[in-house]
Amino acid sequence: MLAELPILILDFIDASGSLGSMQIRMKSGTTAAAAQAAAAVLRAHLAPLSGAVIVQESIRFSFVASPNPTPSGATLMPHMGAFIFNCADADTYAMLAIPAFKSEYVETTGAGAGVLIDQTNSDVSNAITTIIDSIACNPFGSDIVSIAATYLQWR
């Protein structure tokens, strides 16, 4: 993966409710902390120049595959592998959905044939373990701790 220049995105909203945005590219090698500090300074000087209000600030670090890879296999984008995780806080969950999920990882026997994802498959179990051991969390900051269910969803 090749690193692209980090981008600061400022989203504006005007009195009519219309949305707009501006993007500022940052120097190569800028860290997340440096980008956030720079964004605060930029925002402070740019906001007074607009009659719209800044409602959201995003910093995006992008990496692109090079050369462009050729998609393989017959699975389509909506054919997603849904991985539902239990999180650290009681009764909280996280959803990770893998697009164009390969059918070879779906169970072929039993009541869940064609729907359930085979958690005994080493590729699947390794992916689950990696996600649990990572810094991933749910939208509310609760750590992912264990797998609850995995099956196909058309999303």
Next chain:
Amino acid sequence: MSRYTLPSDWADSPCYVVSIHSALIPIIIGQLRLLEARGSWIDQTNYQRGYNAVLEFEACVMAACLNDMLDIQRATYRMLDTAIYGTAYTIESTDPLVVSPEIPAARDLAFSDQDSVLGRLDRVNKLVDNSVNGTSNDLYSASPSVKDLLQSIIDAMSSETTDLDSILSQLETVVLLLG
């Protein structure tokens, strides 16, 4: 687009079991992605509550609930099979749970262990039959039976040479046999 709210006591409401063809699950459940988005909920509190409620439901659809119910049913069958018929089950592995022998589609009345419910009833039946009727079986073969002793008493009392001590002894034996 309408935005939703979710009551804080939603988890206290009763559950309904819904049957759904497995082929429809990916399509129908996949539509719930709309409820996983912040924009579907009226505010952050309802979003957090709704997101977790929806994901709990999505997890329950294919995995935990039905499997737990089936496991409990199978465990109940094995418990009754062991108690009534004396069938011995062995846990081959715990994760996944594998127990042998497999639960059959149908079974007969033959029991495997004399200490089972049917086994104990069988023992009582054979004891009574041997004690009272004198029928010999695989568990009991005592002799003479209650009927034999009573007949002896009747015969003795009918004869001219009645031995009261002998009759009394036989009556005592009848009492012992009857418990």
